[in-house]
Amino acid sequence: GAGVSQTPSNKVTEKGKYVELRCDPISGHTALYWYRQSLGQGPEFLIYFQGTGAADDSGLPNDRFFAVRPEGSVSTLKIQRTERGDSAVYLCASSLSQGDNEQFFGPGTRLTVL
Amino acid sequence: DQQVKQNSPSLSVQEGRISILNCDYTNSMFDYFLWYKKYPAEGPTFLISISSIKDKNEDGRFTVFLNKSAKHLSLHIVPSQPGDSAVYFCAAVRTYKYIFGTGTRLKVLA
Numbered sequence: 001g002a003g004v005s006q007t008p009s010n011k012v013t014e015k016g017k018y019v020e021l022r023c024d025p026i027s028g029h030t031a032l033y034w035y036r037q038s039l040g041q042g043p044e045f046l047i048y049f050q051g052t053g054a055a056d057d058s059g060l061p062n063d064r065f066f067a068v069r070p071e072g073s074v075s076t077l078k079i080q081r082t083e084r085g086d087s088a089v090y091l092c093a094s095s096l097s098q099g100d101n102e103q104f105f106g107p108g109t110r111l112t113v114l
Numbered sequence: 115d116q117q118v119k120q121n122s123p124s125l126s127v128q129e130g131r132i133s134i135l136n137c138d139y140t141n142s143m144f145d146y147f148l149w150y151k152k153y154p155a156e157g158p159t160f161l162i163s164i165s166s167i168k169d170k171n172e173d174g175r176f177t178v179f180l181n182k183s184a185k186h187l188s189l190h191i192v193p194s195q196p197g198d199s200a201v202y203f204c205a206a207v208r209t210y211k212y213i214f215g216t217g218t219r220l221k222v223l224a
Contacts, residue, residue: 004157031210042118042203042214043158056211091157095210103212105150105157 002026004106006092012112013082021077021109025094032075033103034067035091043091049075082113117141118206120215128223133191135218137204140185144206144213149178149189152201152217161202162189194222 005024013019025032031050035043045059049069057067064082069075079086089110093103119138127133137147146165150158164171164178164187171178177190191198199222205212 033210033212035212040216042120042205042216043212045211045213048210093157102148102160102163105159107155107157 004092004094004104006090006106006109008109009107010110010112012114014114015082015084017082017113019079019082019111021079021090021111023075023077023092023094023106025073025075025092026104027073029094029096029104030072031095031097031103032069033093033095034075034077035093037089037091037108039088046077079111082111084113087111087113116216118204118213118215120204120218122218123216124219124221126221126223127194129196130193133189133194133198133220133222135189135191135202135204135220137187137189137215138185139187139206141206141208142182142185144208146207147178147180147187148205148207148212149176150203150205150214151198152203158203191220194220196222196224198222 007022033048034046037043047067048056052072064080067077089108091108093105095103117140148163149161151161152158162173162176164180180187201217201219203217204215
């Protein structure tokens with residue numbers, strides 16, 4: 001079956017621009033998570049959706065970052081006025097439900113801000 | 115403040131020998147712990163988990179040990195195979211939130 005997919009796989013943008021990163025979770029998974037992985041670090045939690053609502057956005061670094069999941073499936077992470085420090089791999093994961101042990105990760109989007 | 119630490123950034127092991135990857139944590143309130151494996155240009159994939167009420171969990175060549183008093187867990191891979199070469203992340207979990215360590219790059223030499 002299809003796993004978690006993320007598009008684009010790579011995104012290069014200029015400082016100050018707006019970007020959108022897309023995540024398609026595994027069909028039927030109600031929980032969706034975004035993580036950011038900087039070079040030499042482990043993934044860091046950004047936001048968690050249960051269905052359509054953001055149940056926990058405590059990991060978003062500032063108000064330039066926003067994520068939506070309007071129909072409870074596909075999610076988009078939006079970054080406004082990008083900065084060089086936003087360069088990282090953005091990972092999306094989904095799980096069957098909140099209490100499920102295993103989160104399934106997508107391949108990530110590598111964002112480079114020049 | 116790093117709640118989950120993997121102090122060895124890299125490890126090399128001969129094929130057929132045991133690989134031991136270590137992880138330390140600071141918070142006693144985690145519900146369970148997991149190990150994920152990551153190949154280049156792929157997302158992390160789940161390997162094995164252990165509940166905070168257990169001290170050992172085994173799955174084939176992979177065994178995870180949890181020492182709650184020392185706040186330490188380890189992943190043992192035996193025998194190690196070249197295909198095990200990857201970056202290994204431990205993660206501590208409270209409800210839905212995963213807190214990852216910085217990873218250990220394992221290289222299994224043929």
